[in-house]
Amino acid sequence: MRHYFTFGGKLTEDISLTATQLGTQHYNEKTESEQKHLQWADPYVTLSHSKLLHNEEMGFNLEGYARYYIPVSRDTQDAETLDSSPKMVDPTT
Secondary structure, three states, X not given: OEEEEEEEEEOOOOEEEEEEEEEEEOOXXXXXXXXXXXXXXXXXXXXXXXXXXXXXXOOEEEEEEEEEEOOOOHXXXXXXXXXXXXXXXXXOO
8 A cells, every 4th residue: 555645835826846755555464573564665856837838829738747756765775785876766566
């Protein structure tokens, strides 16, 4: 089960900034001491613009969306320890 903890707001009427932390809850048959009940993925920051290019006369609107992952999770750090090249851990696995 995935949980998304998000905090953010509008910087202007068209621009918003959010920070998101993904936690994955695991249910398995390991003993209580071996279980990782909630595993944190790398958090990310999202910047979006609802009217990057806009023309009302033509009915045209282009939105912008950028996401930056911050590689601080335990899994990402463990992966970097095993290999010198930095890797992002897929939060959907």
